[in-house]
Amino acid sequence: MTLPSCSRWRRRPGSLLYLLYFVGFLICVCIIAIWYGVNSDRDYIHPLLTQLIPAGHCACQTSTTFQCSSCLTCSEQSLAPQPSPTPKWEFTSDRDANNQGLSRVQCKAAFPGLYEDIVRAETFWRSQGALVTEDLDRVPVEFGMVRAFISRGELSVVAARARQEDHRRKIVAALSSIHRALVADSDRASRRDIEFIFSVEDKVEDVTNAGHPVWVLARSAEEQGVWLMPDFGFWAWDSPLNSLGPFDQVVERVKRADIPWAEKTPQLVWRGKPSFAPKLRRALMDAARDKPWGDVKQVDWLERTNIMSMEDHCRYMFIAHVEGRSYSASLKYRQACNSVIVAHKLQYIQHHHYLLVPDGPHQNYIEVERDFSDLSRKIEPLLNDPATGQRIANNSVRTFRERYLTKAAEACYWRQLFDRYGNVWNSSVPIWSDVSQRERGLRYESFILMDSQTMFDFRATDSIT
The missing domain is CATH 1.20.5 (Single alpha-helices involved in coiled-coils or other helix-helix interfaces)
Structure with a gap:
């Protein structure tokens, strides 16, 4: 045994x-x-x-829902009261959309609700005391970041780092947008001096700590210390795979190609790379698969398959929007169409997201769950009620294409950012470096004339680290 x-x-x-x-x-x-x-x-x-x-x-379990429908009908309450122009001035899209020189009073009247996140950031930094040069010195200038200042209305670059050509293009576009907002400002010479750092990376955590006062393209609700700025595409975007040009030029192309609502294809369209955010994007693809109203396909840029121009997107009644690695800069292009934007609950906030209204008389898009489990339930009633879909699409055009995504709105936002940041900036901005015996920053006009390789790792003086 x-x-x-x-x-x-x-x-x-x-x-x-x-x-x-x-x-x-x-x-x-x-x-x-x-x-x-x-x-x-x-x-x-x-x-x-x-x-x-x-x-x-x-981070599919988190999202940000905006409850700011009043932003479309009344001014932000915490803005300091300003005397009304005489006679009363009102924004008219045909006349004012490209006017980048609106006054402070006109900017406030034209774009109520646009400055919500700037006010939030100012309030946060007031609670922290103020901002001083030492706060910026504690922020390393990583790849995709720029340190710059505005003095007597002139923009100068202290340091800039780009890992590759993509970074460099975005940096130049962001600086150009800032410069454009400055040169159109009638109060430019008397503007308060400020120094700041901005990032063109997709996510705050890619380059810095969320408690640092960095200007960024998007943030999550928990990232309180950063300031939102308009993304580089408002100036222009061009890459080897996707040449779009200036944003207002894209809008004009869309307006010429757009067709009446009744002639649009009654389907939901989306083109993109699933691998950019596979959990989210494959959820959309699965939810729309084999549906008669679904035209959702992956793009292969190398094989050049399923690629669709922005103008062709506008031929559909419904356009899906999905976040990518973080925010997706394509939202503003989709909002140029007279179509219904269908977006999941967004995690990342851009500067104009406060104007998104998911329901009510001012509804300007359709909001679905992040797993798209209610996509059919939201889409199918609108296919049977085209008048409601058309109302939502028209609201989107009036809110975004004709107002809050115009050149005028972008310039007003930048200047409000300069003003509100300046309210909590509590340091001087020296022009001259005694250590290097030269200017601390290179003027924007000279910076953009440098060759690309010099821009990749630029320091105006040896004293900047």
Whole structure:
């Protein structure tokens, strides 16, 4: 009886080893499957694999819902009262959309609700005391960041770092937008001096701490210390894969190509790369798959398949919007169409998001859950009620294309950012460096004339680290 027992005992380590091999094999298969699901841009992967994809950077359990419908009808209450122009002035899109020189009073009257996040950031930094030069000195200028100042209405660059050409283009576009807002300002010479740092990276955490006073393209609700600025595409965007040009030029192309509501294709359109945010984007693809109203496809930029111009998007009644690695800069282009924008609950906030209204008489888009589980329930009633869809699309055009995404609105926002940041900036801005015996910053006009390689790692003086 003893021998068989000992034999069984001797075989057990081998059995455990086989079990470990099998478990290791399963783990490897799961890792490869998840890697494939995250990085694949194929149109279809099995739904089980979609469920296994981790939320990752999209943090799918969080979102930001804007409850600011009053922003469209009344001015931001915490703005200091200003005397009304005489006679009373009102914004008219045909006349004023491209007027970048609106006065402070006109900016306030034209764009109520546009400055909500600037007011929030100012309030935050007042609660922290104020901003001084030492606060900026504690922020390393990483790749994708710029330190600059405005003195007597002139823009100068102290330091700029770009990892690659993509960074450099975005930096030049952001600086150009700032310069454009300054030169159109009738109060330019008397504007208060300020010094600041901005980032053109997608996410705050890519380059800095959320408690630092950096100007950024987008933020999550928890990132309180940063200030929102308009994204670089309002100046222009051009890349080897996607040449769009100045934003207002895109809008003009869209307006020429747009068609009456009744002639639009009664479908939801989306084109994009699933791998940019696989959990979110594959949820959209699965929700729309095999639906008669769904025209949702992945883009392959290398093979040049399923690519669609912005003008062609506008031929559809419904356009889906999905966040990417963080925010998606494509929202403003979609809002140029006289179509209904369908977006999941957004996690990242851009400067104009406070004007998004998901319901009520001013509704200007359709909001769905982040997993798109209610997509059919939101889309199908509108297919049977085209008048409601048309009302939402018209509201979107009036709110965004004709007002809050115009050149006038962008310039007003920049100047309000300069003013509100200046309210909590409590340091002087020296022009001259005694250490280097030269100007601390290079004027914008000279900076943009430098060759690209010099821009990649620029320091105006040896004293800047």
